[in-house]
Amino acid sequence: MDAFIEALQEKSVVLLLFWICIAESDTTCDSGGPMSQQESVRILTRIFRATSGARPVLLLGAGASFSSGVPTAAESVKRLAKRVYAEQVLGGGVPPEQVRLTEWQTWLHDQLWYLKGDDRLAENFPLVVQHLLKPAEYRKQLLLDLINPTNGIGKGYHRLAELVVKGLVSTILTTNFDTCLPAALGAVRHHIGHIAEVNRQSGDLNEFSLYAKAQIVWLHGRAEQYSDKNLVEEVQQLDPELVGKLIPLLADSPLVVIGYRGSEPSIMEHLLRDGAAQTNKFKNGVYWCVRKGETLHPNVEAFQRQIGSNFEALEIDGFDELLDQLSRGLKSEDRYLHAAAKGASASIAFDDQPVAEAAVADLDHDLMIATLKEYCEKLGRPPVTTETLPGLLREQGLLVQRDGKEMPTSGCVLLFGREPQRWFPHAVISTSIGGKKRRVFEGNLITQHRDLIEWLGEKDANPVLKVKKRTTHDERPAYPERALVELLVNMLVHRDYGRSDPALIVVSPGENVRFSNPGGLPDSVVAQLELDDGGRFKPRAEVSALRNRALCDIFFGIRAMERAGTGLVDVEHMLADHGGETEFTNDAPGGRFTAVVRQPAASAGSKSVARDERHTEVYVLNFIPFVSIPDTISVVKLTGSWRDRPTHLPMDEAGTFTVQGDQYVWSFAPLPILLAVFGSYADKSASRAWRRGEIEADPDRRRVLSWLLRRHFERHLRGFALRGLVLEESKNRGRRAYFEGNAARARCYVYDSPARKNIQRWVVKQRGPDGYKAWFENEGFGYEVTQMDGIWGIRIKPFYMFTGRDAKKPLPSFARTARSTRRMKLDRNQNVENDLTFWGRFLSQGAQTINLGQQHVDDLILGGTFVSVEVIEEESGGAADQRSNPKAA
Structure with a gap:
């Protein structure tokens, strides 16, 4: 291990430590303190740039989650004490919000273990957990309630997730237990792949990697697994095996600590001060950010004295403000611009497998530029060009190296191939209307997506009905257009392209539209649903799995898909609002998934008159972008x-x-x-x-x-x-x-x-x-x-x-x-x-x-098409709400 650490120390390393004092501190910075926020952002922007040799590592504390509604340590002491007093002292007869200050505060101050003084309120947090939150299940319940982000995920976490997507930071250490960080990363997981979580419970270190693309290290465990370390004896020292894995990372990578006061010996002594000797006093620098108007904790000052000139204090306005400015300053930065050809992905997913007989020349260059430009725009990445396109394709795993030759993957050929049916003749969608008008849609998936949207918009596939209202009737399509598009995208990206079965869209005029796709639901999804004997099920929000991650990633990036797990639920709601019905079936023996949408109930047996409520309209603008x-x-x-x-x-x-x-x-x-x-x-x-x-x-x-x-x-x-x-x-x-x-x-x-x-x-x-x-x-x-x-x-x-x-x-x-x-x-x-x-x-x-x-x-x-805008129509016929921004139809 010592030899490995010495080898890592020879590399260019930057240790970046963000620290934001929590709100209850009443100390102030002296005149010789940290520099201004503007200067701090300039320095940190340079460290985060894609050209920097080392990637920053972040360490987050409670202050990072404050704007999300997660309380700081001092505020947590107040909330926990009030609730315990209401539930245990008063026997639950009075709600916590009705307990008066003189009641719970007097009771708390009378506890023998309580540390007196308003300036020491935060130090009582581990004592409150140790003496009041018993047994373990009660402790888990109160902590989970406490860490719920009542204000939603703060802006800073979303900006941090954007930096992870761009590859500018990969490993995040946290002393928190709240869900802000995993939720923010989870929202972009389709673009970053697997999110490793380390030390969720004792000994859970298997996912740790020095080269992870997205990695959360829970320094004190997680409340859900009863592994959170909050007691006095629990915050004295970290898991030695975990520290052994972190030290090489800290010797070669930047660290970001957000909202951490520096009070726990487990972090300040066991990890940082003891680790200073093994990292040559963090020779590439520790940048410690202090919130404006506050000073360093005594433990941090001792650490500063230990590493000397390698420590630099930077003044910031807050976590959200800092990450927002950093994100703007790094808007044009992205590691894919500097990507070199990589080896083939170890993934065995079909869309990640290379197509040995295919070459870059078999791809539609113009289509890739057009599609990936929109992809980069959505993700806040620099616009792709001919020069940067290969790097982006490699970074996304769409181009891989095999035996010294660069070749596209199956997903890349399916998405952008000029003639993908040369390699995948079954990758087509067969359609029919009333058992006739059969048509086979081929080409790459981007082309199939465009052409099938137009086909589904034709009156043969989606006829106009006279829809009866209370006193009048209206004309509208038999099926919500967005629902049909949602099922089409679901068919394109979730299909099992390893099977040669056909994908079918069958229109039964006056009755329904059936989408039948090769590849049943993954076992992980089936386990979370209730299927009847025929395989029929009711979809649940956010219960989903991505069979073809490369395909999903691109379709998410071009706004053709919404967030994971809501598509089928949205279809169900749209049909219900429209007066129609849905049926979803997983045919496990046959390995097929089927979705059926039924038009509104006919009026007096008519196939052209029905009943329903709402309506959207698509307006085509005379503008080709x-x-x-x-x-x-x-x-x-x-x-x-x-x-x-x-x-x-x-x-x-x-x-x-x-x-x-x-x-x-x-x-x-x-x-x-x-x-x-x-x-x-x-x-x-x-x-x-x-x-x-x-x-x-x-x-x-x-x-x-x-x-x-x-x-x-x-x-x-x-x-x-x-x-x-x-x-x-x-x-x-x-x-x-x-x-x-x-x-x-x-x-x-x-x-x-x-x-x-x-x-x-x-x-x-x-x-x-x-x-x-x-x-x-x-x-x-x-x-x-x-x-x-x-x-x-x-x-x-x-x-x-x-x-x-x-x-x-x-x-x-x-x-x-x-x-x-x-x-x-x-x-x-x-x-x-x-x-x-x-x-x-x-x-x-x-x-x-x-x-x-x-x-x-x-x-x-x-x-190749005019811009269109989808608008929800009011009852009076006016536009009530613009559903989407203008984009190519």
Whole structure:
């Protein structure tokens, strides 16, 4: 052990100790005390950065949970004394809240063991536990009630969980017994995997690891296991075996102690002061944070004298405030940016197994960028780029090393593969309506998710019913759309992809929709449910298990799933509110899970009239967002004007660009490429690469950026020339594109949707008679690059161009205006929505994303669908509540 410790001491180690004095201390810091909060945050931010060699270890005390409603030691003494007095002295006849101060306080002060003095109130906590909380079950009951976070989990704990997700901290030591820490980490466990818990009871050290991704060490045990150490003799010394495991960690990693006063000998003497000799006096520094206006506990001052200049006091305002500022300062930090290729995961889960025959080239790069950008945005991680994508995929276990070769896992291929059915031909979903209209949905899971949502929204699958109310009737879908989507996501992420059985969605018109999936419920879930002889069960909140953690992680990150364990319960509630019913069945022998949703009860036998209450509506906005934009823009200043540029310049090699003021060339292409293209005609000293944030901060530069984005979009539009789409020459009406006729005749465009194949849409229609009076109605759209809520995108406005008998040349403006006015009278909201759906399909060619990067440019990706917003409708028809933020439909 000594040799191991000496080896660890040779590494670069930082010991970070956060300490927040508890509220009842009335001492103050002297003038030579700790530095300001701002300076403290600056120092700690540097220590937490992803580039730091050592990861901080946190030690949390009662002060960290104070804002969550968990009392400090002094307040705990008061609450416990009052309750014991009410229940044991008064025999339970008077509720604790009715006991008066003069009653319980006089009784407490009369106890022979009580330490007198308000400044020593907190020191009485172990004495109260020892003398008043007996027997063991009574002690457990009162402590569990005491540590319940009545205010909910504090902001600081959630910020700490975010740092764990980013890999900036992994091990947390705590003297507390409350549930704030495990609850905060549990809320993000889908992104961090297993959460190790060490020393929940005596000898429970098996899960300890020097390299854990998320690890809680309960220094004094847990109240639930009767292992909490609160008595005087119990806080003198820690478990020697536990200390033996912690010392190497403390010699090589940062430690965070939050809200700990430093009074227990078990921590201050047995762990820290005795450990100083084995860690070379914590040679990389101890940073002890003191709450503003308070001083160090005498035990901490003694520890400071022992390690000398390696100790530094930092002033903070509080745990929540500190973690909030640290989180903001570390927003762009994430260890995956620096991830190296890792060995294959030891997990035997199907989605973690490598696909030996697959390569990175078999993955859809644009789809990964678009999907994982949204994933990172939700988790507060830096936006993923082409450079950082491999590191993120490795960190998430989606790319692994086998025999010196990097390969995607099954989960990665299922999520992002260009042709995942090459390796998993059974990974499709078969649908049918009324025993007919059979359709097989294939492609990767992101594509299946999008296409099946659209299919489930069609009237064949979810018809509109006339729903009777008390005095009127309303029209709404037979099934809550969100319920169908919830069951679809459940099918995609919880399926057993190791089985070759088909996944089925069967619509029985007028009756129900059945989702049948390979893979029954895990045994751990079955053990917590009550199943009847047929395998039917009623779902319970937060009873869940993740069969495919990699798939669940991505779907959670893109907001397609809510927190674990509520999906089926939500479906049950939605159907009940809607007037329908649900049935969930686990077929253990057949290894299948089935969910059936039944539409509201029919009225007088009608399949189109039913009864129910509530309603949500999805609104489609005419805005296609950019899901990825390069972070750098090159601006080249020319030595002369653009008009006078030399004719020999190889402009074909410059890619897409725009010119500002006849002298500045803007492009997403790397600056060296542009300088090579313009050669001596470029003023190299006045040319530079700008960060996009700098550009967007200036209104004039932001406008030029919009021109550049528009140029890329227009270059994409010109690629549809063979399909008859042309850009309008005139700029008087803004930027527009429209279809021309086919050889002076109408034009039909044929495309596929998730619901139907070979859809015919007449995009150019003849409206006038044959001959010289003939005229045509041509579909088109206006477009502009704009920002919505800070997000760049393309705003699309469908319109009709009216052309003469050649179906190309526009009619005179007065003739177009008259026809346009008459045509607009025929359009309704549904027509407009259908137009947007068509244009989204056309521009993306049915793909999830549109790569506008073209030559030299990576990561310029436009979404493949318009933004949609789901809104709950009031009885009066107004929007009562916006259910979700705008996102791609």
